[in-house]
Each structure stands twice: as structure tokens, then as C-alpha cells.
Amino acid sequence: MKIKEVQIRKMKMTMKSPFTTSFGTFQDKDFLLIEVTDELGNSGWGESVAFNAPWYNEETMETNLHMIRDFLIPLVLEKEISHPEEVNDLFAPIRKNNMAKSAIEGAVWDLYAKRNKLTLTEALGGTKDKIDVGISIGIHEKIEDLVNTVQGFLDEGYKRIKVKIKPGFDVEVVRELRNQFPDVPIMADANSAYRLSDVGLLKQLDEFGLMMIEQPLASDDIIDHAKLQAELQTPICLDESIHSLEDTRKAVELGSTKVINIKIGRVGGLTEAKKIHDYCAEKGIPVWCGGMLESGIGRAHNIALTTLPNFVMPGDTAGSSRYWEEDVITPEVVAEDGVITVPDEYGIGYAINWEAMERYTVDRWTFKA
Ligand SMILES: O=C(O)CCC(=O)c1ccccc1C(=O)O
Ligand SMILES: [Mg+2]
Incomplete structure (x- = not known):
């Protein structure tokens, strides 16, 4: 399959109640969703789990936006991908930024499953x-x-x-x-x-x-x-x-x-x-x-x-x-x-x-x- 289009959505959701950890409190969730589309019009979705602030790890929604837009999308667009396991290899030149990579990789898994009439499971x-x-x-x-x-x-x-x-x-x-x-x-x-x-x-x-x-x-x-x-x-x-x-x-x-x-x-x-x-x-x-x-x-x-x-x-x-x-x-x-x-x-x-x-x-x- 070939990835013909990638869409990034910046989302804003508010949790029903605040969630407090030893490093801070979460309530507003700003995060990214990714939708990838193949040459047949199938689409797959992934989520970046990076938070607004780099408390849990060093990534944030904004660093993920930068990585996805400027480095990761160019590595998958128009590439012939026969299985989602290949996405890891395409991303290999980029160090760390795991949450950014995962958002796209997850979307490709969903796409692959739908295209092959399989559940993701x-x-x-x-x-x-x-x-x-x-x-x-x-x-x-x-x-x-x-x-x-x-x-x-x-x-x-x-x-x-x-x-x-x-x-x-x-x-x-x-x-x-x-x-x-x-x-x-x-x-x-x-x-x-x-x-x-x-x-x-x-x-x-x-x-x-x-x-x-x-x-x-x-x-x-x-x-x-x-x-x-x-x-x-x-x-x-x-x-x-x-x-x-x-x-x-x-x-x-x-x-x-x-x-x-x-x-x-x-x-x-x-x-x-x-x-x-x-x-x-x-x-x-x-x-x-x-x-x-x-x-x-x-x-x-x-x-x-x-x-x-x-x-x-x-x-x-x-x-x-x-x-x-x-x-x-x-x-x-x-x-x-x-x-x-x-x-x-x-x-x-x-x-x-x-x-x-x-x-x-x-x-x-x-x-x-
Ligand atoms: O309900 C969830 O999604 C898990 C909540 C949770 O424990 C958590 C939430 C935010 C950041 C880190 C963690 C964690 O597992 O350490
Ligand atoms: Mg934990």
C-alpha cells in the first residue's frame, strides 16, 4: 500500500475531573490525532499521547507536531509499505521522539488492518x-x-x-x-x-x-x-x-x-x-x-x-x-x-x-x- 495523504488534527478536550500525579495535575488535554489515507481511499487513525508539558517525558504536543510535520511524514508519504512493521525501519534515522513516531505508526496499523479486512486485534x-x-x-x-x-x-x-x-x-x-x-x-x-x-x-x-x-x-x-x-x-x-x-x-x-x-x-x-x-x-x-x-x-x-x-x-x-x-x-x-x-x-x-x-x-x- 502507499500512503497518499496524512492529516494532523490538533485537538482540545477537557477531562471531567482533574487527574493529579506526583509531577502535576492534568485536566485540559491538547493532543494530536493522525489520519493516514492510502491510494484506495482507506484511512487509519493514530493518537499522539504526548502531553502539553514535558513532565512525564521530554516530548510535548508541540514537539510532536514539529517531528511529525517536518521529519516523520516525509519518511512515509508515497512509500510502498507492505506491512506496518516496516514503519519502524523508515523512522530509524530519527532518534527517540517515540510518541511522535507511534502516532503515525498506529495510524498505519489501523489502515493496514482495514485494507486487509482484519480487526487490529x-x-x-x-x-x-x-x-x-x-x-x-x-x-x-x-x-x-x-x-x-x-x-x-x-x-x-x-x-x-x-x-x-x-x-x-x-x-x-x-x-x-x-x-x-x-x-x-x-x-x-x-x-x-x-x-x-x-x-x-x-x-x-x-x-x-x-x-x-x-x-x-x-x-x-x-x-x-x-x-x-x-x-x-x-x-x-x-x-x-x-x-x-x-x-x-x-x-x-x-x-x-x-x-x-x-x-x-x-x-x-x-x-x-x-x-x-x-x-x-x-x-x-x-x-x-x-x-x-x-x-x-x-x-x-x-x-x-x-x-x-x-x-x-x-x-x-x-x-x-x-x-x-x-x-x-x-x-x-x-x-x-x-x-x-x-x-x-x-x-x-x-x-x-x-x-x-x-x-x-x-x-x-x-x-x-
Ligand atoms: O487512566 C490512564 O490513562 C492512566 C493514568 C496514569 O496513570 C497516568 C496518567 C498520566 C501520566 C502518567 C500516568 C502513568 O501511568 O504513570
Ligand atoms: Mg505510571
Whole structure:
């Protein structure tokens, strides 16, 4: 197939409620959507998960716009691509900028699946028709408010509770949650808020039987995480530190991580995500799919990825209604009793809600050969 046209849409959506992590609060989401069109008129969609500010990683919506427009689109336009795995090779001359690459690569996967009358799940080799999902809950000023929020999501049926922690909002919070919810699978995500010297404090979390602690130490570290894991009973799960299969291999070999959170954008696309999945399956490392507060487009990609067999733990892919008054896809993603039914339409499996799509679009650019 040949990519004849690429369109970038700049989107502006506002989440129903603010989401606070150790590095800042999100509510307004400005992000990019990509639509690629082939010579037969088929189209595929991808989402850039870069945020407005470079808090989670160094990319932003604006750096992604620059990379996509000035470097990545020229590498795919008019190229003969027989399989989306080739997009990685086309992008190889460009260093990093994984979220920008992933936005286009994801669109090419959707296009490829639709053109070949496959679901994205089938194109990836996924094996599930339903996936279990958990929910990620931001930092709340008051522990009692957090307890109420957790109870609400448990009532909706989410299979696992992830809470954000940071220094000063950690041991007591987890203790209270464990008291209130003795049997619920709970995990904590620190988003790199601690140093190895906090080992004493982090060890105090061991008594609460957390499923795992996500990214306790620096986003560029795998050495100190290995030292920390040797001291902790709670399994460490790396998020920010993993950008590729190579990073995964090194972290697993060092013993820095016992679980991996795979985010498609962070690793540069579905092809690399699948490679990480396959490697972890071989090594007996369970994986789950992380989230970046995506719109329905990115969410649909996450669902398809999660159908691969070694996604054995509930991910952060909650239903659309957890984030948005109205999503850009139809039907919206629905989590019923913590289970999402994998769509059976071709490609990402959801149609565009054009009315919402246009309403949330603030700018757009079209590129042709
Ligand atoms: O619901 C989601 O999409 C996941 C939310 C989440 O935990 C998160 C949100 C923004 C930035 C980083 C993270 C994270 O997984 O670390
Ligand atoms: Mg995380």
C-alpha cells in the first residue's frame, strides 16, 4: 500500500475531573490525532499521547507536531509499505521522539488492518475477545475523598485499583486503603518521586501486599531500581524507564523490574510494544497496558494490544466515561464489571464520532506528495 495523504488534527478536550500525579495535575488535554489515507481511499487513525508539558517525558504536543510535520511524514508519504512493521525501519534515522513516531505508526496499523479486512486485534495476533481492566486514580488532598473515589470505581466493577503516591502521600494512604479494602488488588504508582535513599520508607509498603509499585525511582534509571528491588518484597513495575525492547532486556537482566507497564507511545509504536510483549512472555515477566488519558483513538489501540496473551494483569484502559463527557469514537469504550468487549469491526473497531471530532478539533494540516 502507499500512503497518499496524512492529516494532523490538533485537538482540545477537557477531562471531567482533574487527574493529579506526583509531577502535576492534568485536566485540559491538547493532543494530536493522525489520519493516514492510502491510494484506495482507506484511512487509519493514530493518537499522539504526548502531553502539553514535558513532565512525564521530554516530548510535548508541540514537539510532536514539529517531528511529525517536518521529519516523520516525509519518511512515509508515497512509500510502498507492505506491512506496518516496516514503519519502524523508515523512522530509524530519527532518534527517540517515540510518541511522535507511534502516532503515525498506529495510524498505519489501523489502515493496514482495514485494507486487509482484519480487526487490529487480528492484525496484531491478539487472542482475547474480552479484556480485564483496572483504574488509575490520582492524588486526592484528603484520604477520605480518595476512599470514596475508590469505592465508586469498585462499585463500577474495575478489577484493580492503582493509586498515585508521592512523598507525604504514601504509607498512610496505602495503609488506609488496605484497611478499607482488605481483599482488593491494589498497586501504587510513584511516577519517579523517590530516590534510592528512600528505601526505608518504601520497605514500609511491603506489609500491605500491593500487587506492585510502579516506577518508584528516576525516569532514566534502571540501576537503582535493581538495588531497590533487592530490598523490597513488593514487585517493581517499570513505566517511564522503558522505551524499547533493549531497555526491557537490560532491566529484566539486571533485576530492576518484575512486571512491565507497556505504553504504545512511550515505546514508539505497536511493533515495538509487541516485541516487548513477546520477550516478556518468553522470560516469564507479566505485562499490562498503561494509559495516557487517551481519547477513544488511543484507547482503541490499547484495547487491541491488550488482547495479546501475556497481558495477564488488568491495565489502565478504563471506559471513555471515566475521562470524557463525549468521546471522539462511536460507540464509546465501555467497561462493564471491569471488562471491555473487544470490538469486531475492522481496524481499531470503533467509528469516528464526526460531530464530536469536529467540535474538539482546533487546527488541522493536510500533507500530500
Ligand atoms: O487512566 C490512564 O490513562 C492512566 C493514568 C496514569 O496513570 C497516568 C496518567 C498520566 C501520566 C502518567 C500516568 C502513568 O501511568 O504513570
Ligand atoms: Mg505510571
